Amino acid sequence: MSAWTRVATPPETGVDFGPGHKILTSRTGRFTLRLELRTMLVCSVLAIAGIALALYALATGDFTLTLGEVVRTLLGQGSEQSELVVLTWRLPRVLMALLLGAALGASGAIFQSMTRNPLGSPDIIGFNTGAYTGALLVILVLGGGYLQVAVGALAGGLATAAMVYLLAYKRGSQGFRLIIVGIAFSAFLASVNTWLILRANLEEAMSAAIWGAGSLNAIGWEQGVPALLVTAVFFAAAAALAPRMKMMEMGDDAASALGIRVESSRLLLMVVGVGLTALATAAAGPIAFIALAAPQVARRLARTPGVRMAPAAVLGAVLLLASDLIAQRAFTDTALPVGVVTVSLGGAYLIWLLIREAKRQ
Structure with a gap:
């Protein structure tokens, strides 16, 4: 018999998980596993859509390949020309779009769950802006390379998170206060970023402004491999904290009654969420609205x-890859920064969300 068996009752927390769930428990009863069937189905469908988009992105462009040629090349059976196009030019960009989109989606899920507000995403609260400030300081003041920029973006995001948390803290950190303080601090940092760019020489300012739009145009394996390794660490931490995140959605008092250390868990979630956002900012610049919408x-x-973190991450990957395809294919003469597309789509979504929240209240 399997070590896991199906039971009809939820775990001993007393929480009713509702229909559409399977609760699995070990023979000893010490471990439980809850499966949300519709969530698993949605993740599977989105993953298939992401694979289809990835194959389309690998096959199309200035040099068109068939689907069979792409598959053979990925299996190591392609020609030298197809290996150059697929493996060297296109595959790093596709993988980074999926990876960074998943990071932004997971980060948005963490902050929206933590604040219990659909506006509580890192690009609204200001952590994207803080990561951009850290990266700009390294680019324009210190003249650092890619790894230094990545460290600067992470440090800027974490410093911004610390400032917002401290300014919003009053007998605990409430979600609405975090959002308000984050919006104000984001406006301040945006003015600092503008000042940094205006004081730079023309060449550096243009480079920083283009990078600040959020672009995957210069992505290669040099950026992809370090980003993959760092993301694996943050996703492992996010998966470990996901059960606490679900409990904290019921409120601080309920989470505390279930044995969750609320403030320490909130701090850990903030570090992981800011780390995922800073990673995306360091690799491709500040990409807006994926973390908000996904x-x-x-x-x-x-x-x-x-x-839920898993479907948000998968949808974020699909959204960023689709946006990057639109950015590449919308105009044949030039490839737009992907941030231009996400801002255009996300702006419409934000307007709809604000109207919906206003009507609800």
């Missing part, structure tokens, strides 16, 4: 009572 759209698709 968790809420995934929540509606999966019909979950709260924000």
Whole structure:
């Protein structure tokens, strides 16, 4: 018999998880595993869509390949020309779009769950802006390379998170206060970023401004491999903290009653969420609205009572890859920064979300 068996009752927390779930427990009863069937189905469908988009991105462009040629090249059976096009030019960009989109989606899910507000995403609260400030200081003041920029973006994001948390702290950190303080601090940092660019020489200022739009145009294996390794660490930490995140959605008092250390868990979640955002900012610049839209759209698709990290990450990957394809294919003469597309789509989504929240209240 399997070490896992199906049981009809939820775990001993007393929480009713509702229909559409399977609760698995070990023979000893010491471990439980809850499966949300619709969430798993949504993740599977989105993953298939992401694979289809990735194959399309690898096959199309200035040099068109068939699907069979792409598959053979990925299996190591392609020609030298197809290996150059697929493996060297296109594959790093596709993988980074999926990776960074997943990072932004997961980060958005963390902050929206933590604040219990659909506006509580890192680009609204200001952590994207703080990571951009850290990267700009390294680029324009210190003249650092890619790894130094990555460290600067992470340090800027964490410093911004610390400042927002301290300014919003009053007998605990409430979600609405975090958002308000984050928006104000983001406006301050945006003015600092503008001042840094205006004081730089023309060449550095143009380079920083283009990078600040959020672009995957210069992505290669040099950026992809370090980003993959760092992301694996942050995703492992996010997976470990996901059960606490679900409990904290019920409120601080309920989470404390279930044995969750609320403030320490909130701090750990903030570090992981800021790390994922800073990683994306360091690799491709500040890409807006993926972290805002992906968790809420995934929540509606999966019909979950709260924000879930897994579907948000998968949808974020699909959204960023689709946006990058639009940025590359919308105009034949030039490739747009992907941030231009995400801002255009995300701006419309933000307007709809604000109107919806206003009507609800």
